[in-house]
Each structure stands twice: as C-alpha cells, then as structure tokens.
Amino acid sequence: MSVFVVDRHHQPLMPCSEKRARLLLARKRAVVHRHVPFVIRLTDRKREQSEVQPVALKLDPGSKTSGMALVRVEQRGEGEVHHALHLAHLSHRGEQVHQALLQRRGYRRRRRTVNLRYRAARFANRRRKAGWLPPSLRSRIGNVLTWATRLQSWAPLTRIEVERVKFDMHLMQHPEVSGIAYQRGELVGWEIRAYLLEKFVRRCVYCGKQNVPFEIDHVRPRSRGGSHRVSNLVLSCHACNQAKGDLTAAEFGHAEVQKQARVPLKDAAAVNATRFALVEALRALGLPVGTWSGGRTRWNRDRFGVEKEHCLDALCVGDVVGITRGRSQMLLIQAQGRGSYQRTNVDGSGFPVGYFTRAKRMRGFATGDLVRAEVPQLPKPLKTEGTHVGRVAVRASGSFRVGKCDGINAKYCVVLQRADGYAYGQAPCPKP
Ligand SMILES: [Zn+2]
Numbered sequence: 001m002s003v004f005v006v007d008r009h010h011q012p013l014m015p016c017s018e019k020r021a022r023l024l025l026a027r028k029r030a031v032v033h034r035h036v037p038f039v040i041r042l043t044d045r046k047r048e049q050s051e052v053q054p055v056a057l058k059l060d061p062g063s064k065t066s067g068m069a070l071v072r073v074e075q076r077g078e079g080e081v082h083h084a085l086h087l088a089h090l091s092h093r094g095e096q097v098h099q100a101l102l103q104r105r106g107y108r109r110r111r112r113t114v115n116l117r118y119r120a121a122r123f124a125n126r127r128r129k130a131g132w133l134p135p136s137l138r139s140r141i142g143n144v145l146t147w148a149t150r151l152q153s154w155a156p157l158t159r160i161e162v163e164r165v166k167f168d169m170h171l172m173q174h175p176e177v178s179g180i181a182y183q184r185g186e187l188v189g190w191e192i193r194a195y196l197l198e199k200f201v202r203r204c205v206y207c208g209k210q211n212v213p214f215e216i217d218h219v220r221p222r223s224r225g226g227s228h229r230v231s232n233l234v235l236s237c238h239a240c241n242q243a244k245g246d247l248t249a250a251e252f253g254h255a256e257v258q259k260q261a262r263v264p265l266k267d268a269a270a271v272n273a274t275r276f277a278l279v280e281a282l283r284a285l286g287l288p289v290g291t292w293s294g295g296r297t298r299w300n301r302d303r304f305g306v307e308k309e310h311c312l313d314a315l316c317v318g319d320v321v322g323i324t325r326g327r328s329q330m331l332l333i334q335a336q337g338r339g340s341y342q343r344t345n346v347d348g349s350g351f352p353v354g355y356f357t358r359a360k361r362m363r364g365f366a367t368g369d370l371v372r373a374e375v376p377q378l379p380k381p382l383k384t385e386g387t388h389v390g391r392v393a394v395r396a397s398g399s400f401r402v403g404k405c406d407g408i409n410a411k412y413c414v415v416l417q418r419a420d421g422y423a424y425g426q427a428p429c430p431k432p
Pocket of ligand 1: 204205206207208209236237238239240241
C-alpha cells in the first residue's frame with residue numbers, strides 16, 4: 001500500500017512507497033500528517049517542485065461494501081494501463097441506519113397509543129422532494145462521497161471512474177426487442193451475462209440454486225434451431241443444463257421458464273437508482289467522472305485473471321488495456337456513525353433502563369479516537385502495564401478501554417487521531 005504525501009501547504013503530491021516514507025521520516029524531511037490511512041507531510045517541498053502524474057479514483061459501489069482503487073494512469077499505445085497505488089474496502093452501515101429508523105418508528109407509534117403526551121401521526125402529511133432517497137441509501141452515498149473528498153485532498157486526483165450500471169442497455173440496444181445475440185462481440189456477451197444475472201435474480205431457473213457458477217442455457221436448444229437471442233436465454237446451473245440436454249424448457253417440465261424468458265426485465269434504470277444518485281453527487285467534486293457498466297468490469301476481471309474482491313473489482317472498472325497491483329494490502333474501512341442523540345438506554349420494550357452521559361468527550365477523549373496508552377511500571381504493578389494502541393472507549397470515571405485492553409487510566413493516554421466516523425483495519429489482497 002502506498003503512503004499518501006502532502007507538501008508543506010497540505011497540497012497533495014504523488015503517493016510514495018512505505019520504504020521511502022520511512023526514510024523521509026527518519027531524515028526529518030517529513031512529519032506524520034495522519035495515521036490511518038497513513039499520510040506524511042513534507043516539510044521542505046512545495047507542490048510546484050514535484051512531478052505529478054495523472055491519478056484516477058475508481059469506484060465499485062455496492063450495497064454492503066464499496067471497493068475503491070486509487071491508480072496511477074499510464075498511456076501505453078492506444079490504451080491505458082492502471083497501476084494500483086491504494087486499494088480499499090469501504091463497509092457501509094445502511095442496514096444499521098434502517099434498523100435505527102424502524103426502532104424510532106416503534107417508539108413513536110407507542111407514544112400514540114400509550115397513556116402519554118399525545119404524538120400525532122405525521123407520516124401522511126410529509127412531502128418528499130424529487131430525487132428523495134431513503135436514509136439508508138443516503139448513508140451509502142455519503143460514505144463514498146466522504147472518501148472521494150478525503151482522497152482528493154491526499155492525492156493529486158485528476159478524474160473519477162465509477163461503475164454506474166450493472167449492464168449497459170445502450171450497448172445492448174434493448175436486447176429483447178432487437179434480437180441481439182450474445183456472441184456478437186466479446187464485451188456485448190458480458191453485458192448480456194450481467195443482464196441475465198439481474199433478470200433471473202442470480203438463481204438457476206430450474207432448481208432455484210444460488211451462489212453456484214451459472215451457465216447460459218438456451219430455452220429452445222441450439223441443436224433444435226434455437227437462437228442466441230436474449231429472449232431465448234436463461235440462467236442455469238451446470239447440473240440442470242446437463243440434465244436438460246436437447247429438450248426445450250417446456251419438455252423439461254418448466255413451461256413457466258419458457259414464458260418468463262420472453263418477458264424483458266422491466267425498468268432496468270430502477271435497478272441502478274442509487275448508483276445514478278452517487279454519480280450526480282460525485283460530479284460536485286469538480287473532477288471529470290467517467291461511468292461504466294458492471295458487465296465491462298466482469299469482462300476485464302476475466303481478461304486479466306483477477307479474483308473476486310470489491311477493491312479489485314474497482315481496479316477493473318473502465319476502459320483499460322492492463323492493470324498492475326503489486327504486493328497489495330487493502331485498507332478496510334468500516335463506517336461507524338457518530339454515536340446517537342438518544343441519551344436514554346431502553347430495554348426491548350422501550351422502557352428506560354439507564355442513561356448515557358450528556359457529554360461525549362471525557363478528559364479530552366471521545367469514543368472512537370485513535371489513542372496510544374503507555375502505562376508505566378509502578379512499584380505495585382498494574383495489569384494494564386505496557387503500550388496499547390487502538391480505538392478508545394471512554395467512561396465518565398476516566399477508566400478507558402484502548403483496543404482490547406480495559407481499565408486504562410486517562411492520564412496515560414495520548415490522542416493520535418480524532419474519531420472521524422470510521423474504524424480501520426488491514427488485510428492482504430488475494431494473490432493472483
Ligand atoms: Zn439448477
């Protein structure tokens with residue numbers, strides 16, 4: 001993983017290797033600007049004195065996880081080769097946001113029926129703005145936007161590439177209507193695969209199996225004059241495809257499949273609603289935004305022999321002739337939220353069982369700060385003795401938990417980095 005570098009005026013420079021960062025720090029030419037992700041600040045250099053190459057941020061937005069890849073762009077012949085500088089895995093908390101709102105709804109409903117201050121039902125007299133998205137989706141968009149903004153301030157970004165749609169309808173030109181065949185051009189084949197996966201919700205149409213390698217099955221087999229037209233194609237597992245042999249779907253005992261295959265996937269745009277909103281939000285950063293299809297990502301992944309991993313998917317987004325990834329680690333970023341306004345702890349039925357403190361900050365620390373605690377050797381040894389680094393959980397008593405070690409006195413702690421709404425980890429990328 002590369003180290004981000006900024007100049008003395010906090011302007012982004014090209015990221016450098018970890019070894020080079022170590023040397024710069026040892027020679028006192030740089031200071032630590034931020035711990036995770038690691039950013040150093042050169043004390044003797046301005047942006048004008050440095051070479052900056054084109055750097056692109058590539059995104060693969062997902063509902064649970066989004067992949068991010070920061071790449072150096074090199075022109076080679078007709079196309080571009082992308083060299084990975086930084087790979088990251090961004091885990092969203094959309095599901096938690098959803099649960100929190102369900103819980104709030106429950107509390108409000110109770111207050112309407114229970115013998116308390118009356119709370120009028122108000123859900124029916126609210127108007128939603130055009131382009132409204134539920135908070136759980138907005139949180140996902142917000143996370144990606146936050147990270148795009150942060151990366152823009154640590155690296156000399158020149159453009160953003162996003163996987164916007166799962167399949168490119170334009171490239172396929174209404175497959176069911178125009179009778180396009182899946183063997184016309186290699187890329188079109190991949191778009192149609194992506195289309196079929198969506199249309200048949202990633203299930204074998206015959207046995208309903210999920211999470212198996214799928215094959216494209218011809219409802220009316222090739223051997224009996226069936227075409228490669230998309231309306232003749234369904235998704236099937238290997239076993240069913242074999243068992244079906246040269247029967248039609250109806251003869252195989254699945255007349256409903258024959259019918260379903262002929263109905264086109266309605267409203268392909270709705271499938272991609274959040275992704276469109278994300279692209280609109282990213283445009284506000286003032287960088288050119290390129291948009292691509294998931295079919296193309298899968299095609300690239302197959303061509304370059306890349307494993308299935310969110311950040312590697314991000315690396316495969318777009319029009320590239322090659323990618324390099326080096327010995328890559330990926331940064332795991334987990335959205336944490338910023339705590340709760342609610343200061344009353346309640347049990348499962350909504351009755352108060354305790355109260356949180358009003359203050360979120362205790363002796364200068366807030367839960368989520370990255371902290372180093374150095375507990376010294378004392379005449380009467382403490383069981384927390386030693387050095388601990390990690391996220392801190394604060395208590396009013398001043399006895400904190402740092403990482404996994406509990407019961408550390410606040411006076412031994414030093415803040416390394418303030419809580420920024422995310423928790424961090426690292427993992428090795430799958431090897432090629
Ligand atoms: Zn099957």
